[in-house]
Amino acid sequence: MKNTDSNRWRTIDVVIASVIAVAFGVIFWAWNTVWSVTESAFAFFPPAQTLLYGVWLMPAVLGGLIIRKPGASIYTELVAAIISALLGNAWGATVIPQGLLQGLGAELAFAALRYRSFRLPAALLAGALTGLSAAIFDFFAWNSETALWSYRIPYALLTVVSGAVLAGLGSWALVRALAPTGVLDRFGAGRDRALI
């Protein structure tokens, strides 16, 4: 069987990326509440809360790992952000440019590997980079009034860690779990199973 090396998106690529985005749009919608509720719980050390942050970054990495085409990370994260705005969230339309930026992080990682490698290291790199782009956005947009060394810097670093672990490792594990179910059969990520 030929590998789909063409960069043109098939209908199935568009739809599956969108479905991932929709599923995560809903998860975001629920996660926003978790985030807000735990905000007080993490009051002893709020930067630690960013460990939850990675969930918001998952579509970027997951989209990239499954679709394996240029633009997958950006598209998936952007649509997820739009859906979460459609369902109603606490940040309004600003999540849209934010989603774009976060998607860009993961996209750069996959592009740097020339859309060839989608193993664990690639996933971790993509997770870390999308975490970095998220951290930069928050560093300026939302955290500018907090203390630099006790909050802004740890927060940014933890966002990157959260991106690498939750979004990177998490997405990679999710793809591994999805492959045996057969839903990824038409993607590179789901090939090479035993014949029946």
Added chain:
Amino acid sequence: MTLVFEPVADPSAPLARRNPVAKLGAALLFSLPLVSTVDPLTPAIALLVELVLLPFFGVRYRVLARRAAPLLLAAVGVLVTMVLFAADRSGELLFSAGPFEVTTGVLATATGLILRIFAVALPGIIVFATTDPTDLADALVQNAKAPARFALGALAAFRLLPLLAQEWHALTLARRARGVDAGRNPVAKVRLFASTAFALLVGALRRGVRLSVAMDARGFDSGVPRTYARRQHFTGADTALLACAGVASAAILAVTVALGVFRPIVG
């Protein structure tokens, strides 16, 4: 809390009727510049403008309050964070909580940030509350020149949302019918929840695969130039809305700069 799929506003209100792209653009044009400053005055003026405009979008204050409820939680979070980690602790000392000194400066900054959250979020909430997803996709394609394949693909996937809710129900039933339940054991409950959620994701992807086949079957990716059954028009009024949004936020920022309260986030 329940998911709302449909617009919750009166669709015939003068501003709700505007082109979805214009509304979305206006929301971004209006709210993004507000992010650039952390003084309390800028978001206060912006909020005032937003609340005054609300009726023109056909959104009732009650509905807005419900949709904006999560903002309150976010506000509490900002307050706690600022008390503990504010960089600037100038001003008069009000009280100290352990090692943390709460000063007027801290409270002023916290107020500014909280107002800013509200001011930045509301335009988006209003716009999305008054916009039908189908119209948004149509407008993105027809007026914003977004690629049709991507916009419609996302729209088709969005249609799966209510189906996924039904699917969740069906999955729960199936597990019960097959003798799988968690009883009162919380660990088993979490595991059952996780396995059901995973099954839902798998089901969603499987539906996605079939949906893409169905779309291809009806010539979705055939390369024929698409026509549009539902026309979205971008009129003078829409341009005006965009312009007004830009001018309004610029004006607000100009006022605060002139008054000398402008506090940029960088520098």
Added chain:
Amino acid sequence: MSEVQLRGFGWRHAGRRAWAVRELDLHIRHGERVLLLGPSGAGKSTLLAALAGLLPEDSGESEGTIEIDGISPLKAFRSSGFPRRPEDQASAAAQFQVGIVFQDPQTQLVMARSGDDVAFGCENRGVPAGEIWPRVSDALDRVGFPYPITRSTSALSGGEAQRLALAGVLALRPGLLLLDEPTANLDPSGAELIREAVARATGPETTLIIVEHRVAEALTLVDRVVVLEPGGGVRADGAPEMIFAAYGDKLADEGVWVPGFSTPPVKATTKADPDLVRAEHVTVPGRLAPVSIAAGAGEVVAVTGPNGAGKSTLALLLGGLLAPASGRIEAFGDRQPPHRWRAATLTQRIGSVFQNPEHQFVTSRVADELALGPRRVGRSPDEVRRIVDDLLDRLRLTKLAAANPYTLSGGEARRLSVATALATAPRLLVLDEPTFGQDRRTWRELVDLLAGLRAEGHGIVAVTHDDAFVRTLADRVVPLGAAEPAPLPRRLLP
């Protein structure tokens, strides 16, 4: 306006060793109306998908050629080879208008509103904007779609969704119309309506290929019958009367529902014992009007009625999966109603089979799916293996033991879902449409299995549109009326 030519065509799904169809030579002339027959799993749905250009290279392996008006359907849809000049495009677009309605209607609705969904295909094919809405309302009228065009597509019952899917295809005025069991989920009057709509919508200009297990009903629509051989190739081909006169007996033996071959009834030999389950005046607002029903050990009760009457809802109630809004259900002498039982207790007493087989699957292998129940009730590994092997064999699923349940054909998936309930063999079985999509042989096997259980003293409640099933097996029939929004009784029963 379409002529179909297959030469040595074959297709093997990715992940499978066996070919779904193979060595198929077939020529269908312009304007012909063909009924495609064959046992469940013979590759009928696969063939239709191939004709519609929906088997992309990355989902399997193909051999031979397939041409519609001399062009491969797969190529015809790809933009690369598409003509650039507008006038060529128009003619090409007209040429390649293949319309297909799949076995499962809910998966082929694309848009959120019904009208938009019908318009979707027209937009894709570049139908001028002004022409689209008249076409949409015309198509909706023809299939008898009862709602306004703004009706949400996720709020339709199975039958309604099937109508809408057909309308979406008719609006394209296809030259080649492919229908895969278009009436499988419909009540008799709804099925009649669809057949009329197809007959009206297909002039002499339309080539029609229709897959339908119940031959008698489809015969009015066709002038040629093609029977697929499961291993590959064509088993029989020709005018209906000719085929059934020449091969009738053999085909009936091999599983084709040849008209005129009736099925002898298998009636209960013993009298029904006291009730296993008894429901009194149960309702679910908006879904089920008050109804009372009881089923005893050693009897088969059939629940019939039009689409939307609430049959599936009743099945969920009896299966302990849904709580009635009013009325009460008593089963197995338990003081608690079934919906309050623990899942383990429930599965030991009542087995449920859902209308949509896929809603039932919880594992990723056919064999695991069957073993799950027996294992949970504590059977020994040897016993489990024996039960699983026996069911696989009787229901002709042995070759698919390791397959993923979601890749099965429509009929295979149905059999597997019924088999999961038979594997544990609880005293009471509640089956929702247990026989749809079955060929004559697998149908017979299912009926015999159920008759065997009845003889052993199991009680069976079967929701069904299948007349033959009712005539053959049912001891009693409980007809449900058309759904009316159920007014809640003011005073609940004690």
